[in-house]
Amino acid sequence: MLKKSEERARAMLGDLTRAGLKLTAQRKAIVHEFAADPTHPTAQDLYDRLRGDFPQMSFATVYNTLDALASAGLSGTLRIGNAARFDPNTLPHHHVVCEKCGAIGDVPAKTLDPSPAATRNVRRAAPGFRVRAVERIYKGLCLACQRENS
Ligand SMILES: [Zn+2]
Ligand SMILES: [Zn+2]
Numbered sequence: 001m002l003k004k005s006e007e008r009a010r011a012m013l014g015d016l017t018r019a020g021l022k023l024t025a026q027r028k029a030i031v032h033e034f035a036a037d038p039t040h041p042t043a044q045d046l047y048d049r050l051r052g053d054f055p056q057m058s059f060a061t062v063y064n065t066l067d068a069l070a071s072a073g074l075s076g077t078l079r080i081g082n083a084a085r086f087d088p089n090t091l092p093h094h095h096v097v098c099e100k101c102g103a104i105g106d107v108p109a110k111t112l113d114p115s116p117a118a119t120r121n122v123r124r125a126a127p128g129f130r131v132r133a134v135e136r137i138y139k140g141l142c143l144a145c146q147r148e149n150s
Contacts, residue, residue, distance in 0.1 A: 005036035015072040040085040098142035
């Protein structure tokens with residue numbers, strides 16, 4: 001059986017082709033790196049990591065590739081703090097965020113669909129707002145940071 005990240009990478013490459021992007025060696029490397037990355041990287045993170053192997057690669061190539069994946073629904077996007085992060089996990093999930101080091105992890109969820117009660121609450125607080133999804137952020141300390149503290 002294929003590893004999950006390889007399946008993801010394959011689906012992503014297929015969609016980039018359908019979106020009309022040429023699958024250059026750089027783009028393939030970006031996709032493989034991203035598909036296997038559970039850390040919710042920014043475009044800058046991936047750029048920094050790949051630049052050693054591809055000195056010719058531009059930041060724009062990394063960003064455009066991730067943006068095309070997001071448009072095709074193969075990457076989630078996440079804004080925590082002031083950085084836009086990309087998320088190869090497209091199944092419904094919430095996030096844990098470490099308040100010290102900023103590490104982000106996934107917490108699987110059955111659904112992100114808003115319950116009728118959630119929809120009513122939001123309507124009351126923000127008239128006219130149409131809720132699409134309810135996504136939780138659990139704040140706290142990751143294991144590594146707890147160990148550092150003790
Ligand atoms: Zn931490
Ligand atoms: Zn995630």
